[in-house]
Amino acid sequence: MIFYDCSTAPSPRRARMFIAEKGLEIETREVSMIKGEQLSPEFLAVNPGATIPVLITESGQMLNENIGIAAYLEAAFPEPPLMGTTxxxxxxxxxxxxxxxxxxxxxxxxxxxxxxxxxxxxxxxxxxxxxxxxxxxxxxxxxxxxxxxxxxxxxxxxxxxxxxxxxxxxxxxxxxxxxxxxxxxxxxxxxxxxxxxxxxxxxxxxxxx
Ligand SMILES: N[C@@H](CCC(=O)N[C@@H](CS)C(=O)NCC(=O)O)C(=O)O
CATH class of the missing domain: 1.20.1050.10 (Glutathione S-transferase Yfyf (Class Pi); Chain A, domain 2)
Structure with missing residues (x-):
């Protein structure tokens, strides 16, 4: 998996916290919004939506919404549950x-x-x-x-x-x-x-x- 993060923005922080609470270590690449890297051709090739966070899953699928990233990680790594059990x-x-x-x-x-x-x-x-x-x-x-x-x-x-x-x-x-x-x-x-x-x-x- 690859996680595209940005240390200064709130949406990637949500995914970063979720990953940490799961105890996962995922290869991480920083996308600097201060430098405008979310609009670079290299990043647009990853996520045409130009937003961070992005998770590339084990199978190579690109997820660019927190809720999708959380749902994927919860299903793949159920412990500890962060989205409920009942x-x-x-x-x-x-x-x-x-x-x-x-x-x-x-x-x-x-x-x-x-x-x-x-x-x-x-x-x-x-x-x-x-x-x-x-x-x-x-x-x-x-x-x-x-x-x-x-x-x-x-x-x-x-x-x-x-x-x-x-x-x-x-x-x-x-x-x-x-x-x-x-x-x-x-x-x-x-x-x-x-x-x-x-x-x-x-x-x-x-x-x-
Ligand atoms: N709905 C997305 C929102 C992602 C989003 O809007 N991220 C912001 C950073 S907080 C972003 O990429 N902004 C790029 C920009 O402002 O150009 C999610 O929750 O993951």
Whole structure:
């Protein structure tokens, strides 16, 4: 297998944490977004979608979505389970993963990509260029705060987001909560449940990579 990573971006960090939690060592190639390598002919030959992460599987298939990479690795390497073992767990973990991607991950991306002058013309990832819409940056900030409130309430009586053990849902939420720092939003004492969960995730060895 080959894993295409980028040390500065949140989406590859999700896959990197998943791989580490599985205890896997996979040949890794760094794609520098700072140097624009995701748009190079060499990388477009690997992933025409121009996004990272990418996993090339044992059979040579190219996977360029976190959810696909996680599903593949969970099936190929079931231990420890990160996507649930019971029907209820599997449903809750995928549900919270989807909710977190759309309500938090997208909000952080909207805020950053539409508000940062360095991302002018790059408001969306991928091979095509899109102009920024400043209103989306402001909306993204509002949505991040709302989702922090939602997580704080949900975690009041729970150790983990979706199951009785650490899962893909925790990885997804942790990575995007942490990445909100790029738009100057951090977990504060006003959100004690979120803070306890965030600190626990941050202390895991997989979060140090
Ligand atoms: N849906 C994909 C999203 C991948 C994605 O958007 N990755 C970003 C980095 S966080 C990227 O490749 N951006 C390239 C760019 O901005 O040009 C996943 O979850 O794996």
């Amino acid at each position: 029907p209820d767990e599997k449903g809750a973990i995928l549900g919270w993963t989807a909710t977190t991607e759309s309500q938090l991950g997208m909000a952080v991306a909207e805020a950053l990509r539409n508000g940062n002058p360095h991302m002018k013309g790059r408001a969306l990832p991928g091979p095509e260029n899109f102009e920024q819409i400043p209103e989306l940056a402001a909306r993204g900030i509002t949505r991040i705060h709302l989702f922090f409130d939602k997580l704080n309430a949900h975690l009041a009586d729970r150790e983990f987001l979706a199951a009785d053990q650490f899962s893909l849902a925790d990885i997804t939420a942790f990575v995007f909560v942490d990445f909100a720092r790029v738009v100057k939003i951090r977990v504060e004492d006003t959100h004690p449940n979120l803070k306890r969960w965030y600190e626990a995730c941050k202390a895991r060895p997989s979060a140090q990579l």
